[in-house]
Amino acid sequence: MITQLQGKLVEKNPTYVVIDCNGVGYFVNISLNTYSALPEGEAIKLYTYLQIKEDAHTLYGFLSKSEREVFTLLLSVSGVGASTARTMLSSLTAAQIRSAIVNGDVASIQSVKGIGAKTAQRVILDLKDKMLKLQEFDEVAPTASYTHKEEALSALEVLGFVRKQAEKVVDKIVQSASGELSVEEIIKQSLKNL
Numbered sequence: 001m002i003t004q005l006q007g008k009l010v011e012k013n014p015t016y017v018v019i020d021c022n023g024v025g026y027f028v029n030i031s032l033n034t035y036s037a038l039p040e041g042e043a044i045k046l047y048t049y050l051q052i053k054e055d056a057h058t059l060y061g062f063l064s065k066s067e068r069e070v071f072t073l074l075l076s077v078s079g080v081g082a083s084t085a086r087t088m089l090s091s092l093t094a095a096q097i098r099s100a101i102v103n104g105d106v107a108s109i110q111s112v113k114g115i116g117a118k119t120a121q122r123v124i125l126d127l128k129d130k131m132l133k134l135q136e137f138d139e140v141a142p143t144a145s146y147t148h149k150e151e152a153l154s155a156l157e158v159l160g161f162v163r164k165q166a167e168k169v170v171d172k173i174v175q176s177a178s179g180e181l182s183v184e185e186i187i188k189q190s191l192k193n194l
Contacts (some may be wrong), residue, residue, distance in 0.1 A: 002026075002059060002060065006045040014036060017061065027066040028061035029082075032090035037063055051082055060086065069134060077126045079119050088112045100124075101131045107153070111164065149174055152186035161194055169193045 006027065014035050019026045028046060030038075038044060046061035047068045059161060060082065060164035062068040065090060074097075091112045099169035100108040101124050109120040149170055156166040173189045174181065181189075 002048050002050045003062065004045060004047050007043065009038065009040070009042060009044050012040065017044075017046075018047065019061075026059060028059045029086065030061050030099050031067070031086050033049045033093055034061065034063050034089075045104055058082065062089075064094070066134065070094040070097055070131075072124070073130055077119075077123050079122060087114060093114070098131045098134065099128050104128070107150075107163070107167070111167070148181060148186060151183045152190065155183070155187055156190055156194070166190060166194065 005019050005021055005026055006106070007019045007026075009017060010020045010025060011018035012035070014032055016027060016029050017035075017038065019028060028048065028060065030046075034045050034046075046063065047065050049060045049068055049071060051058045051060065060068075062071065071089060074080050074088060075082060080088075088109075092100070092108065096108070099105070104124055106117065106120045106124065109115055109123055110117055115123075152164055152170055153163060156170070157163050169190050170186060173186055173193070
């Protein structure tokens with residue numbers, strides 16, 4: 001099992017990198033989050049996961065052990081393969097995925113391309129306890145603002161706004177708030193920005 005690679009970054013692409021380790025080039029599949037954090041042509045270290053199938057040995061690389069841990073946990077869910085897990089880690093950070101699972105945020109997980117409602121619910125059901133046990137993340141506890149956010153989004157949907165568009169606006173408002181906002185405050189501020 002190849003658990004990490006350290007070498008010179010030879011080729012960088014949004015979906016893969018080639019790392020030269022003492023004259024041997026390793027083709028490593030990566031997420032967009034890993035891609036955006038990689039330097040150009042410098043020595044790098046990636047934590048890897050080697051998937052062995054009958055017809056292929058595929059190497060996946062991650063900048064942090066926690067991102068790799070989330071990837072392997074996602075693979076343990078029925079119906080989630082390596083490409084789906086990589087897409088999730090490209091759309092959301094490992095911390096955002098963990099937070100969504102811990103808080104039961106089906107909408108965030110379902111916002112990833114290719115993830116339906118049933119798969120999102122299965123991911124949450126299967127991984128909630130495992131995500132709580134991960135050590136490398138800051139503690140994520142369910143928050144009141146999460147329910148306020150969901151209530152505000154539901155209200156905005158009833159008013160005729162598209163959920164994804166409203167969710168972006170609501171997320172900005174909740175993140176920029178200095179304290180906890182009530183549902184009414186979130187809706188009022190959202191209406192000004194939609």
